[in-house]
Amino acid sequence: MSKPAENLSDDPAVLRAIIAELQAENAKISATLRVHDQLVQALRLRIAKLQKLAFGKSSEKIEREIEQLELALEDLLVAVAEDDDAPIDEGQDEPAADEPTAPALRRRPRVSDATLRERRELDPGTCCPDCGGDLRVVGEDVSELLDMIAAQMKVVQIARIKKSCRRCEKMVQEPAPSRPIPGSMAGPNLLAHILVSKFDDHLPLYRQHEIFARMG
Incomplete structure (x- = not known):
């Protein structure tokens, strides 16, 4: 009351x-x-x-x-x-x-000031819709919409270029970079995401498997 x-x-x-x-x-x-x-x-x-x-x-x-x-x-x-x-x-x-x-x-x-912000301007144009006169800026009303960028999987192709010496015919190639898990396709960022999801967010591996399947 x-x-x-x-x-x-x-x-x-x-x-x-x-x-x-x-x-x-x-x-x-x-x-x-x-x-x-x-x-x-x-x-x-x-x-x-x-x-x-x-x-x-x-x-x-x-x-x-x-x-x-x-x-x-x-x-x-x-x-x-x-x-x-x-x-x-x-x-x-x-x-x-x-x-x-x-x-x-x-x-x-409350959203932290450090959160990434994207500005989208809705401009009414340069002419008045009623009389056709020129419009001038007198201010703006700003509101915020909290949105999320969905996670996206990507495949990093590592191309090791082979070259041969024109003089001695020696083959020259950069060695393959090391991997967090030998023989595995999982990169360091993916492994970090899986570990945090399982042990900090308590998301079982089978559920993560379903999520990755939906992501293709």
Whole structure:
């Protein structure tokens, strides 16, 4: 419950009733947040225990339970975030400040300044669509859209050129570069990705195999 200050009554009894209602609402929200915090802590402890049990083992059952708990934890955190109705500036399609029924906007995730940014300009042109007059720049509205560059596999062809001496007919060729795993096609970047996905992101090898198959 919230009312603008200019709309509040001057009656002390009415004000006391409003204060009591706000206190009850605040207590209810605080209790809900405490329950959410307890669930989050319980889920995190359970996930940590299962990860210790799964370390060094290939138990698919444990890995699936970890995944289910992580999804439940994610859903709970999303639910807590949705309860936070603090307004933000999205930079586009937002209602005017003088509109009394403007809805509260959801909180936008924080993106590091070091994150790669690509600028796309939407230019209305040089002529006014109504009168045909020349347009001049008076400012711009900038909004951000968080997107992802999908991973891409590539094959690096190593061509060792053979050359022969015109004088002595000796064959000259650069030696083959060393590989992280002798006889394997896996390059160092691919191996690093596989290791991080398995031991840090807990993504089993068979699932990585399915992902690589979808990538061709």
